[in-house]
Amino acid sequence: MGTRATPERSQTADGSAHPSGDDRFRYLDAAMKRHRYRPDALIEVLHTAQELFGYLEPDLLRYVARGLRLPPSRVFGVATFYHLFTFTPRGEHTCTVCTGTACYVKGADALLGVVEQITGTHPGMTTADSRISLETARCVGACGLAPIVVFDGKVVGQMTPEQLAERVKGWLDHGT
Amino acid sequence: MELEDLIALTEAESSQHAEIEIRVCTAAGCLSSGSRSLISALEHAVEDRGLGDRVGLREVGCMRLCCEGPLVSVNTSTSDGTRVPTLYGKVDAAQAPDIVTSVEQGRKSAEALHSIDPNGPFFAHQKSVVLEHCGIVEPERIESSIALGAYRSLHRALHDLSPAEVVEQVTRSGLRGRGGAGYPTGLKWATVAKMPPGQKYVVCNADEGDPGAFMDRSILESDPHRVLEGMAIAAHAIGANQGYIYVRGEYPIAISRLDTAIRQAKRFGLLGSGIFDSTFNFRVDLRIGAGAFVCGEETALIHSIEGLRGTPHPRPPYPAESGLWGHPTLINNVETYANIPVILREGADWFAQIGTEQSKGTKVFALAGKIRRSGLVEVPMGVPLREIVERIGGGSPEGSSVKAVQTGGPSGGCIPAELLDTPVEYESLKALGSIMGSGGMVVMDQDDDMVGVARYFMNFCMDESCGKCVPCRAGTVQMHRLLDRIERGEASHDDLVTLEDLCDLVQHASLCGLGQSAPNPVLSTLRFFRHEYESRLIEFSGPPSSAVSSDPR
Numbered sequence: 001m002g003t004r005a006t007p008e009r010s011q012t013a014d015g016s017a018h019p020s021g022d023d024r025f026r027y028l029d030a031a032m033k034r035h036r037y038r039p040d041a042l043i044e045v046l047h048t049a050q051e052l053f054g055y056l057e058p059d060l061l062r063y064v065a066r067g068l069r070l071p072p073s074r075v076f077g078v079a080t081f082y083h084l085f086t087f088t089p090r091g092e093h094t095c096t097v098c099t100g101t102a103c104y105v106k107g108a109d110a111l112l113g114v115v116e117q118i119t120g121t122h123p124g125m126t127t128a129d130s131r132i133s134l135e136t137a138r139c140v141g142a143c144g145l146a147p148i149v150v151f152d153g154k155v156v157g158q159m160t161p162e163q164l165a166e167r168v169k170g171w172l173d174h175g176t
Numbered sequence: 177m178e179l180e181d182l183i184a185l186t187e188a189e190s191s192q193h194a195e196i197e198i199r200v201c202t203a204a205g206c207l208s209s210g211s212r213s214l215i216s217a218l219e220h221a222v223e224d225r226g227l228g229d230r231v232g233l234r235e236v237g238c239m240r241l242c243c244e245g246p247l248v249s250v251n252t253s254t255s256d257g258t259r260v261p262t263l264y265g266k267v268d269a270a271q272a273p274d275i276v277t278s279v280e281q282g283r284k285s286a287e288a289l290h291s292i293d294p295n296g297p298f299f300a301h302q303k304s305v306v307l308e309h310c311g312i313v314e315p316e317r318i319e320s321s322i323a324l325g326a327y328r329s330l331h332r333a334l335h336d337l338s339p340a341e342v343v344e345q346v347t348r349s350g351l352r353g354r355g356g357a358g359y360p361t362g363l364k365w366a367t368v369a370k371m372p373p374g375q376k377y378v379v380c381n382a383d384e385g386d387p388g389a390f391m392d393r394s395i396l397e398s399d400p401h402r403v404l405e406g407m408a409i410a411a412h413a414i415g416a417n418q419g420y421i422y423v424r425g426e427y428p429i430a431i432s433r434l435d436t437a438i439r440q441a442k443r444f445g446l447l448g449s450g451i452f453d454s455t456f457n458f459r460v461d462l463r464i465g466a467g468a469f470v471c472g473e474e475t476a477l478i479h480s481i482e483g484l485r486g487t488p489h490p491r492p493p494y495p496a497e498s499g500l501w502g503h504p505t506l507i508n509n510v511e512t513y514a515n516i517p518v519i520l521r522e523g524a525d526w527f528a529q530i531g532t533e534q535s536k537g538t539k540v541f542a543l544a545g546k547i548r549r550s551g552l553v554e555v556p557m558g559v560p561l562r563e564i565v566e567r568i569g570g571g572s573p574e575g576s577s578v579k580a581v582q583t584g585g586p587s588g589g590c591i592p593a594e595l596l597d598t599p600v601e602y603e604s605l606k607a608l609g610s611i612m613g614s615g616g617m618v619v620m621d622q623d624d625d626m627v628g629v630a631r632y633f634m635n636f637c638m639d640e641s642c643g644k645c646v647p648c649r650a651g652t653v654q655m656h657r658l659l660d661r662i663e664r665g666e667a668s669h670d671d672l673v674t675l676e677d678l679c680d681l682v683q684h685a686s687l688c689g690l691g692q693s694a695p696n697p698v699l700s701t702l703r704f705f706r707h708e709y710e711s712r713l714i715e716f717s718g719p720p721s722s723a724v725s726s727d728p729r
Contacts (some may be wrong), residue, residue, distance in 0.1 A: 042483035043466055047425070081309030081485040081642075084425045100387030101582060101618045102544035104632055138636065139387035140426055140468065142205045143544035144242025144551045144619070155208035 019028045024052040026061070031164075032067045039068050047144040052082055083138075091126040093152055093171045100139030100144035107161075111147055112136065114161045118168050132171055177445040177452060179331050182322055188321035194232030194277050197251040198222075201311065203238035204390075205398045205551075206431050210269060211246035217272035218248075225271075225280060234320075237398020239311035241265065241298055242551035244290075247628075249311070250279055262281035263292040269272065299547045301568050305530070305538045306514045306552045310398040315433050318440035327446050329520035333409045334454045337520075342413040343369055346516065346648055348524035350536035355381055355472075355509030356584065356613045358535070358602035364506065367496040368414040372505040374437050376416040378458075378506040379500070381477060382423040382430070386585025387636065389616030391540040392510035394552050395605040396430035398424070399514070400437035404447065404460060406513030409520065411458045414506050419460040420481050425467055427471070469586075469640035473688045474499075474507045482665065488688035489645045511540055531557030535601040539612070541580040545582075545619035546572050553617075562596040565619060576621040580704070584613025586633045586640075589700025590626060609700040611693070625710065626705040631659040633697035637690065648691030651682035655698065665712045672709060676702070 031048040035041030045064055050056055065075040077148055079085045097103075097112045112123070115134055121128050126133040142148050145157025149164055200206075200215050215235060220232045239247040244265030251261050264275065267289065274288050293299075304310075314320035321327075333342050347362025367698050368376060379476060384392040396403060407419045423431050438460050441447040449457045463481050470476045471486040474495050480486040481500060499505020507521060519527045528536050535557035544550045548570030555564060565571065565581060572578045580590040589610035591598065602612050620629065629653060638652040658675045661667040679695035686692045702709060 038483075040481065040483035043480065043540045044464065047464055047466065055623065078483065078485050081487075082468050084465075084467035101585065101616065101632070102550075104387075105545050105618060105620055105624055106630075137426065138385070138467075138640075139389070140204075141390040141393040141424075142208055142242070143388050143390055143542055143616075144205050145208065145245070146544055146550075148208075155204065157205070158214050 002153055028063070029067070031141055032064075032162075037068055039070050042068055042075065042078055043082070046075075046085060048137060049086060054088050057087065083136065088126070089130070091130045093131065094133045094135060094150075095168060095171075096135040096137050096140075096150035098138075098142075098146070098148040098150070099136045099138050100142035100143060100146070101150075103139075103148055106146040108147050111149060111159060111164055114164050115168055118172070132168065177326075179221075179335075179452075182327060182331065185319055186323045186325075192232070194230060195253050196227075197234060197343075197358065198231060198232045198275070198279070199234045199236045199239075199249045199251070201237065201239045201245060201247040202235045202315075203242075203394055204427070205238070205242040206245035206247055207325065207429065209245040209266075210576050213269045214248070214267055214272060216247050217269040218276065221272045221276040221489050222701045225276060227276065227280060231276070231279065234314050235316065236312060237310050237315050238307075238394040239263070239351055239550055240302075240307070240552040242550060243291060243549060244651050246482060247292075247311075248275065249294075250275065250398070252279065252282070253702070261294050263294045264289045265292045268291050268492065274294070283481055287461055290696065292504065297570070298551070301563060302554050303530070303538055303556050304554055305404075305518055305527075306395065306511055306540055307398075308518070309390065309391045309707045310394065310552070313398055313399055313401075315398055316436050318401060318437065321399070322444075325521070326401045326517070327405055329448070330405050330408050330412075330515040331452050332520055333412050334456055336454050339369060339413045339415065342409060342520070345524045346413070349515075349523075349527040350425065350531075351512065351519065352535065353509060354511035354515070354539065354601065354614065356611055358612060361508065361512055363412065364496060364508070366534055367494075368416075368506045370495065373415055375418075375501075376414055377503055377505040378411045378414065378416045379495075379505055380407055380419065380421040380470065380513055381474065381507055381509045382421055382427075383465050383472045383477060384424060384427075384470045384510070384614060385640075386587075386614055386616045386695045387459060388542065388544055388582070388585060388618040389614050390542045393424075393427050393430050395510050395514050395540070396427070398429075400434050402517060403434075403510055403516045404441055406516035407453060407460060408447065408451070408458050409516050410506055410508070410513065412456055414504075416506065417457045417459065419458060420463050420500075421460060422463045422465060422477055422481060423529045424469070426465075431462065431464060438462070468642070469636075469672065470642045470688070471691050473690060477507065478505065485642070487642045488690075490687060511615070532599065532601055535710065539600060539615060541600075541615045541650040543569050543617050543619070545617075546576060546578070546624070547619040548573055558599045559600055560597045560599055562593065564600070564617065565593040565596060569619065571662055572619065572621050578619055578624070579622050579624060580620045580626070582610075582618040582620060582629070582697075583616065584611035584696070585616050586636045587611055587689065587696055588613045588616075589696050590620070590629065590704065591700075592704040595704075604718045609696065611696070611705055626701040626708045627665075630698045630701045631656065631663055634639045634659050634694070636671060637694040641690065641694075645685075645687035645691060647682050647685035648687065648694065651686070651691070652694055654678055655682070657693070659698070662709055662712055666710070666714065668714050 065072040123136045137171045248264045351361040352358040468486045476486040476488040495505040541553045634656040
């Protein structure tokens, strides 16, 4: 991330190549162009930015603000309002424990406790070695299979604390 | 595209039907249980035996019994032309050859497999209106939807009915909003239709935020064209040319299928300009939510579509008068739109005879929690809760008993087991301090602590409060602290009184539905399970316990 140019040195979001040579900016520019730089596309553009860069750092938000001709305060305000946007780098792996109602009554708290104990981290945080990020979700909508845990985007249902411990320990041990 | 083209497509599609049709559920639930690898295993098995021309493999949407996923249904044409379905549950990719072998040999079911009776109680007591094509239609192929009649009602609306007649049909059907509040849909449509001509919008609220609810996700993943058709009919009725579908960011499969459906419908000329050779133009764009529960509230949703923070604003003006960018906007929920094509097809009177006097039609519920059979359930309005929980869901698993049913998510309440004979209707559930809500139904058993449940929902509302109005922003935090203290046995009787006062205040002083309904889970658990609260209060610190009224408020 450190090699990326600051917006001050960057081109405007008109589709021309980014001086840092980082292709991801070209995709981001294309997304903004597709929405004709309309300010109401802000949330869509932030989704794209997060998909490309993993998280939204201040420089990136300023870049989006410039592209859509919005005050940075507006972009920061919107980005921080919504839960799905994140402002710190994620770990190599993400373990998301669903805490929806069905998962709650089926023991999501116990599952969360297991991961917290093994990783020594808490929801919204990443382990010191940047290996695992722990997240919670407010219902992923697969309640028929509660309790649910999402491993790197893959939804797994009917989870037991033992299975969960095995998966998470596997990540810690082998890093795969 | 003309009606003849629809008919030609239908014929072409049905001529492609194979002798044996294998359908695999690819809704989110079954996908997470491994239906993707099962499909490739089935493809290989069919290829290996050279059955490619006899067997059709279809990727379909939700087959409802989510707890048994991945689900596979096999339809074989018998000599007399009838199709006998066989349903298998918990199918492993390794069992794919077994299924193909049994199909090849014409056996009714494969012994090694876990077969499910498609006429069993889970299915037999349901009535399919909205979900009629769920699990049959292929959501990623518009041809498959057209073959089952999609876009016929839109054609009829454009050529045989005036906008006023469409509104009249919807009004006469008695359909009420399926998002939770139950506002009469026809009335809403009529209000927007009456606004002076000019820019108007149709919005589909697919921000299904209630934890424990997955009806809208299932409809969008299984039969997206039905929702698009409903929206297009609404647009014709009110005079709009632009629609938005606001989907939760947490539903990636629904988003991608909607995206595909919109592109296909455009290509077929069923969305876009001059639909069915008429002067009607209608464009639909997707808007992806970013994880804010409050965006399910219509004014907050409008702000979010405009690219702003999802904070609500006071009503009136209602979106029907001044919505997106200040223009008249019709906002309905996914299931409401999904009801529209069938109302036009079968007629308003047909629809109105399903359900009860005040609540017409069917309702889709997402049944989950401590229950034997969980999944998607569609029943006529007015059936008792007991029918859903005990007959369809099979009651609680062995060794436990149903204690309460939570409906309506964080805005609803807990209905105790002794009131399970209550019919599911907007009014009767409201009378119990719960709401119909969007349709989440979570069953709880004797191990579930009601104070804990109330605290859980308050924690949710506290997190999700947008912070705009003080009663909700500060009230939910204080209520959560009180509930936490009660749960830990550190609260006095005075704290309970404060909690009840706060419930009253937040309910009446909050700006939007989130705050106004946030106290509901507390109030309903206090009403039916008050002893669970009182038994934890610190003794002797308040007035004597005899002074505490145990009457439901």
